[in-house]
Amino acid sequence: MSMIRYLGHSAFQVSARELECLVDPFLKGNVQSCALPEEFDNLTHIFVTHGHGDHLGDTIQLGLKTNATVVANAEICRYLAGKGLKTHPMYIGGWVGFPFGRVKFVPAVHGSGITEGKETLYGGVAVGVILELGDFRIYHAGDTGLTADMGLLQALGIDLALLPIGGRYVMDIPDALRAVEMIRPKQVIPMHFNTFPGIEADPAEFLEGLPEWVRGIRLESGQSLQF
Numbered sequence: 001m002s003m004i005r006y007l008g009h010s011a012f013q014v015s016a017r018e019l020e021c022l023v024d025p026f027l028k029g030n031v032q033s034c035a036l037p038e039e040f041d042n043l044t045h046i047f048v049t050h051g052h053g054d055h056l057g058d059t060i061q062l063g064l065k066t067n068a069t070v071v072a073n074a075e076i077c078r079y080l081a082g083k084g085l086k087t088h089p090m091y092i093g094g095w096v097g098f099p100f101g102r103v104k105f106v107p108a109v110h111g112s113g114i115t116e117g118k119e120t121l122y123g124g125v126a127v128g129v130i131l132e133l134g135d136f137r138i139y140h141a142g143d144t145g146l147t148a149d150m151g152l153l154q155a156l157g158i159d160l161a162l163l164p165i166g167g168r169y170v171m172d173i174p175d176a177l178r179a180v181e182m183i184r185p186k187q188v189i190p191m192h193f194n195t196f197p198g199i200e201a202d203p204a205e206f207l208e209g210l211p212e213w214v215r216g217i218r219l220e221s222g223q224s225l226q227f
Ligand code: NI
Pocket: 050, 052, 055, 110, 111, 143, 169
């Protein structure tokens, strides 16, 4: 049995055969988070969509503690390898095989700078992550505006899309609804809203705007879904 659990903001936990992972593990300082890094002892992988603090989050602490492999773009991996973490760099491109399935990075229109003290380090470009677990495909969009590239995802047969709706830094609700039309996932979960000022959005408005062929799911922080 596989499951995905929402941890608030853009953070998710995914458990599947040979996979115990977090995506964008922003836990400490995340007012929506239902978990702390201390609660995770056994992680095989951590996926990071881009270098911003609300996505890179607690990756360093979690990676050092659990020895999980961080899967991210080449620049973020180089940065994290310098901190002593185990990394698996990849980039926007083809499917990459792992013991648990396959992973593909797709475009996200967004920045990826890494804040370290007063410096902003170059963190490559932001990505979206597609996890193929058995015959189930999850698309975590990361942070992104609406982009025509999302139309390419329709051919990939996305079972579950995790889409940002908070506006300002990412898609707002009308944009996210257009993204759904382009991606045509079977199910969609809204994320990246109401965590900090400037990204206020009502997930009910997004769910009510969805066409009838897609199942919209509102996960409260801590709630999970089996697949
Ligand atoms: Ni960001």
